Each structure stands twice: as structure tokens, then as C-alpha cells.
Amino acid sequence: MMSSINIALLGFGTVGKGVFETIETHQERIQYYLGKPVKIVAVLVKNITKHHLSDSEVLLTDNFEDVMQIPNLDIVIDAICGKEPGFTYIKRSIEKGCHVVTANKEMFAFHGQELLSLAAKQHVSVGFEATVAGGIPIIQTLRSLLKVNRITKVEGIINGTSNYILTNMREQDLPFEQVLADAQNKGYAEANPTNDIEGFDALYKALVLSQVVFGEHPEEENIIRKGISQITQEQIENAANLGLKFKHVVKLEKQENHIQCKVQPVLLSNAHPFYSIEGVQNAVSINADIVGNITLTGPGAGKLPTASAVIEDLLHLFEKHDSVRLHDERQLEDQGEEVGQRLIFNQRLDHLCIVDSLEEVEQLQEGVFYIKGREADLTRFEQENDGVAIYPIEGNFQLLNKQQYANIG
Ligand SMILES: NC(=O)c1ccc[n+]([C@@H]2O[C@H](COP(=O)([O-])OP(=O)(O)OC[C@H]3O[C@@H](n4cnc5c(N)ncnc54)[C@H](OP(=O)(O)O)[C@@H]3O)[C@@H](O)[C@H]2O)c1
Incomplete structure (x- = not known):
């Protein structure tokens, strides 16, 4: 019998279910590229009574130690929330010799470098495409560009909830609180929306991008983080009269001797590539010295877009990533x-x-x-x-x- 690539899935919520289903629906294509069937052998959840798996051969557990006991486990996928226990689970998985793929941006923003170093020592790979801008293949794009291009600036609308709120405040002339409540009803915003509306979620993603592009995080004193909760209907209307739209934008820029990271509401004219990015859409724009400007737009979250990023990472896991970045000698303008x-x-x-x-x-x-x-x-x-x-x-x-x-x- 042909051996399989065995996967444990941590978390069975929006992302976990999307990954589970996509592996079923796209098994043939995945197998074509990897040369073997891919099998989810275990699913870890917090509350086991909430869940039922139709395939009785898949272990459903609320105990991570059960996952660590599985022989011939090849890959662990992290689709749970928060720094812990995600960090500990992923660290243990790498130490066990498993490749890992994570969608957990908060965990990866703070522990990504440590996990990548540990993985390099263990000769396994870490995929983290799903941590930034959901379905947009931004990490792969940056990796392809970084080989010869020098990236000087990355900008993004990478929090769909904030963009949805700003779009609807403007289009429907409604106050912040009313649009937020509507976003919560539609499932675009969490019951506790602080991470999204105060810019923390966008900052986590910016930290992941900074690590990929510049090889390090900005210093704390060079980070500005502002959310959208102070923006009023009147300000939106005044800006619209000038032909400007409010957007919550992340900007990462290499300056003379530091990395500047700004996560804040800005006013965009219609000449800006993000002017027409509305609702829950995301966009990322890259400035590089050879190619110039590239803007990618697409779905920044959701079950299938995020599953798409996780599955594409699965296929890349077995490629070798060169994590060494050439020292950039160029003098940057003031x-x-x-x-x-x-x-x-x-x-x-x-x-x-x-x-x-x-x-x-x-x-x-x-x-x-x-x-x-x-x-x-x-x-x-x-x-x-x-x-x-x-x-x-x-x-x-x-x-x-x-x-x-x-x-x-
Ligand atoms: N949703 C998106 O569109 C999206 C996009 C990109 C990245 N992400 C990231 O992907 C991750 C998952 O997001 P989600 O939207 O799928 O979340 P979710 O729907 O809330 O699901 C989280 C899952 O993790 C499980 N879980 C939570 N804490 C656990 C613990 N201590 N031990 C074991 N299992 C635990 C939960 O178990 P129970 O079901 O038993 O409660 C649940 O199945 C997050 O880090 C998120 O930031 C999400």
C-alpha cells in the first residue's frame, strides 16, 4: 500500500474546517504534486463535545499529547487562536521533526523568528502564508521578489473588518457603532472587536511582513499603531468633499538606519492603488527597485481563501527556503x-x-x-x-x- 503524508490539524473552527474540506475536495491535485496521498490523521479541539467527524479513522482529541504520540506524523497545521498554547504546540511539533503550517498571526508575529530558527536546526519547514492577508499569496510573492530585487516599501490594507466598517460608514452615511454592530452580526467582526478596530491585528501582520522583507522587526519606538474607532461620520464626509477616502493602511519602510512601521488611518486620493479597495477586500503593494510597484488584491480572510493559503503552503513545505538575506549596501534617501x-x-x-x-x-x-x-x-x-x-x-x-x-x- 502507498504510504501517505500524515497531518494533524490543531483547531477545527473556520480555518480548520476549510482546510479539512479542501484536502478532501482537492486530494487528487495535491497527491499529483506530492506523489502521495495526504491524510488528516488527528484533529485537536478545545471542546470535544462540540464536534463530530464523519471519518471514524481520524482521531478527534482535546489532548495535545495524543497528537505527539502519533507515529509517522509529517505535518502539523496550526489553526487555533492566540500566542498560547499555539507557540508551545508548534515548538513541540518542530522538535518532533514535523513540518508545520500556521494561520495564527498573533503567535507567529511574536515567535516566528524563534520557530524558523528552530525549524532550520531540525531540517523542517514552516509555512505561514495564511498569517497575512488570507488568500493573497503575499509571502510567496515577497520570497520570489527578494532573490534579486531590493524591497524598499510594503503597504497594505490587511484588516478586512476595518475596511468593511470604513466603507460602510462612507457609503451608507452611518456612525461607527452602528456599522460595527452590523459587521458583528454578519460575522465580519468578533464579539470583542478590539484587535481589528484598534489596529493590533494589522500590526501582527505587519510584524510578520517586516520579518520576511527586512529580516527583523521595527524597534518599538518606530512603530505607530492607531485604529479607526475615533473616525467620525463628519470627518468622512469632509474628506469625501475633497475627493479623499479614509483607509486603514499599514506601511513598512526601510529608512536610513531603521525600519518605520505605521499602522493608521490615512486619506487616499483616487490616484492611490488602494482607493478602490472596498469592504472586506485586502490589498498589498510592494515597491522594489527592479520591478517597481506591484499591487495584489483579494480576499483577506474567510474559510476557503485562508484554506487556500494553508494548502499552497503544504505543497511548498518540501521545497528548501533560503532564509539568508544579502546585506543591503545601498544608501537610502533621508x-x-x-x-x-x-x-x-x-x-x-x-x-x-x-x-x-x-x-x-x-x-x-x-x-x-x-x-x-x-x-x-x-x-x-x-x-x-x-x-x-x-x-x-x-x-x-x-x-x-x-x-x-x-x-x-
Ligand atoms: N478566520 C479567518 O478568516 C482567518 C484568516 C487568517 C488567519 N486566521 C487565524 O487562524 C486561526 C484560527 O482562526 P478561526 O477563525 O478558524 O478561529 P475559530 O473559528 O475560533 O476556531 C478556533 C479553533 O481552535 C480551537 N482551539 C482554541 N483554543 C484551543 C486550545 N487551547 N486547544 C485546542 N484547540 C483550541 C477551537 O476549538 P473549539 O472548536 O473546541 O472551541 C476551534 O476549533 C487564528 O489564529 C486566526 O487568527 C483566521
Whole structure:
């Protein structure tokens, strides 16, 4: 009898069930590439009474030690939530000599490097495509590009819940709380939405991306994390009058001697590649020195898109990954010299602490200001006006003259 590739599945929720079903429905194609049948031999859950498996040969257990006892176990797939016990389970699996695939971004953001080092020592591989932007093959794309291209910047809309809320607040002219409740009813937002709406989920994914692209995490002092819960209907309407849309965007950039990571709401003009990314869609944009700009868009979460990422990882597990990154000798420009723009809401000019070196300060209407200047001066302005609603504008935005603005406003 032909031997099989034996898999243990940790977690049998949205992702776990998607992986289980896809292995059944796509068995023939997977077997064609791997040369052997792929079999789920065990499923680990927290509450065993909630679950039933139609195949009685598959072990259903709530005890991880049962999984570790399985002889000839080849792969462990992690589809559970949170840093622990996921980290311990994956570490133990690697030590047992199993390849692993994980969808658990929070765990991987904090322990990814340690797991990759351990896996290299044990001569096994770790797949983590599903941790960032669900069905979009961003990790594989970055790996292919990184061989010769130098990646200078990665941007993304990588939290579908935030994008869904911002899209619906704008399109339906509704307040944040009402759209959040609707997202929770539709299953797009968790009962406890903090991770999504305050930018933690996007930050976990940014940390995973930073590790892949730059080989390290940004220092804590170079991380900005802001969520979307402070954005009001009025701000959205004011921005729309200027042709701008709020989007929650992650930006990772290599600067002179550090990695800058910004996870925050920004205002995009229609020249920006993310302008038309609406609802739960995700997008990731990569800037690289040879190819230029590439933008990938697609489903960032959900049962089958995430299962797709896990299954594609399964096929890549047996390839050798080169984790060594060439030292980048190139001198990078001083980003502080770049010119940027910001929009400021709900303020009076005499309440703002103005930095003299700003190039332009315009009041567009009662309480709404536009400022322009060198990024270094804008950063100083933001620091001196801590707590004020200030949003970056991106995508070649041209301010209409004030007369035109008065006409649309
Ligand atoms: N949902 C998505 O679209 C998506 C996309 C990308 C990545 N992810 C990541 O994938 C992972 C799974 O997400 P999900 O949406 O599938 O979650 P989910 O529906 O809540 O399912 C989680 C599963 O893990 C099991 N579990 C939780 N704690 C456990 C423990 N201590 N021991 C054993 N089993 C445990 C649960 O068991 P019970 O069923 O018995 O409670 C459940 O079956 C998360 O890390 C998530 O961040 C999800």
C-alpha cells in the first residue's frame, strides 16, 4: 500500500474546517504534486463535545499529547487562536521533526523568528502564508521578489473588518457603532472587536511582513499603531468633499538606519492603488527597485481563501527556503526631506501648535485644515499636537483652490 503524508490539524473552527474540506475536495491535485496521498490523521479541539467527524479513522482529541504520540506524523497545521498554547504546540511539533503550517498571526508575529530558527536546526519547514492577508499569496510573492530585487516599501490594507466598517460608514452615511454592530452580526467582526478596530491585528501582520522583507522587526519606538474607532461620520464626509477616502493602511519602510512601521488611518486620493479597495477586500503593494510597484488584491480572510493559503503552503513545505538575506549596501534617501500632506479635523487654529517651517497651512472650512511640508516637519507638528485628529493624505493629492472647495463644501 502507498504510504501517505500524515497531518494533524490543531483547531477545527473556520480555518480548520476549510482546510479539512479542501484536502478532501482537492486530494487528487495535491497527491499529483506530492506523489502521495495526504491524510488528516488527528484533529485537536478545545471542546470535544462540540464536534463530530464523519471519518471514524481520524482521531478527534482535546489532548495535545495524543497528537505527539502519533507515529509517522509529517505535518502539523496550526489553526487555533492566540500566542498560547499555539507557540508551545508548534515548538513541540518542530522538535518532533514535523513540518508545520500556521494561520495564527498573533503567535507567529511574536515567535516566528524563534520557530524558523528552530525549524532550520531540525531540517523542517514552516509555512505561514495564511498569517497575512488570507488568500493573497503575499509571502510567496515577497520570497520570489527578494532573490534579486531590493524591497524598499510594503503597504497594505490587511484588516478586512476595518475596511468593511470604513466603507460602510462612507457609503451608507452611518456612525461607527452602528456599522460595527452590523459587521458583528454578519460575522465580519468578533464579539470583542478590539484587535481589528484598534489596529493590533494589522500590526501582527505587519510584524510578520517586516520579518520576511527586512529580516527583523521595527524597534518599538518606530512603530505607530492607531485604529479607526475615533473616525467620525463628519470627518468622512469632509474628506469625501475633497475627493479623499479614509483607509486603514499599514506601511513598512526601510529608512536610513531603521525600519518605520505605521499602522493608521490615512486619506487616499483616487490616484492611490488602494482607493478602490472596498469592504472586506485586502490589498498589498510592494515597491522594489527592479520591478517597481506591484499591487495584489483579494480576499483577506474567510474559510476557503485562508484554506487556500494553508494548502499552497503544504505543497511548498518540501521545497528548501533560503532564509539568508544579502546585506543591503545601498544608501537610502533621508525620508524627512520628502514633502507630505495632512488633513486636520475639529480644531481651531489658535488651539494648534504650528511649526513655522511648514510650507502651507490652509483652513478649508470651519474646523478643517490642510497642511503641507517636509515629512520631518509634519512629524514634529504631529508630536506637538498630540491627541488632535491628524491624518496623512496619500496618492498625488492636489488641493483645489479655496474658491473651488467652498463650492463643493
Ligand atoms: N478566520 C479567518 O478568516 C482567518 C484568516 C487568517 C488567519 N486566521 C487565524 O487562524 C486561526 C484560527 O482562526 P478561526 O477563525 O478558524 O478561529 P475559530 O473559528 O475560533 O476556531 C478556533 C479553533 O481552535 C480551537 N482551539 C482554541 N483554543 C484551543 C486550545 N487551547 N486547544 C485546542 N484547540 C483550541 C477551537 O476549538 P473549539 O472548536 O473546541 O472551541 C476551534 O476549533 C487564528 O489564529 C486566526 O487568527 C483566521
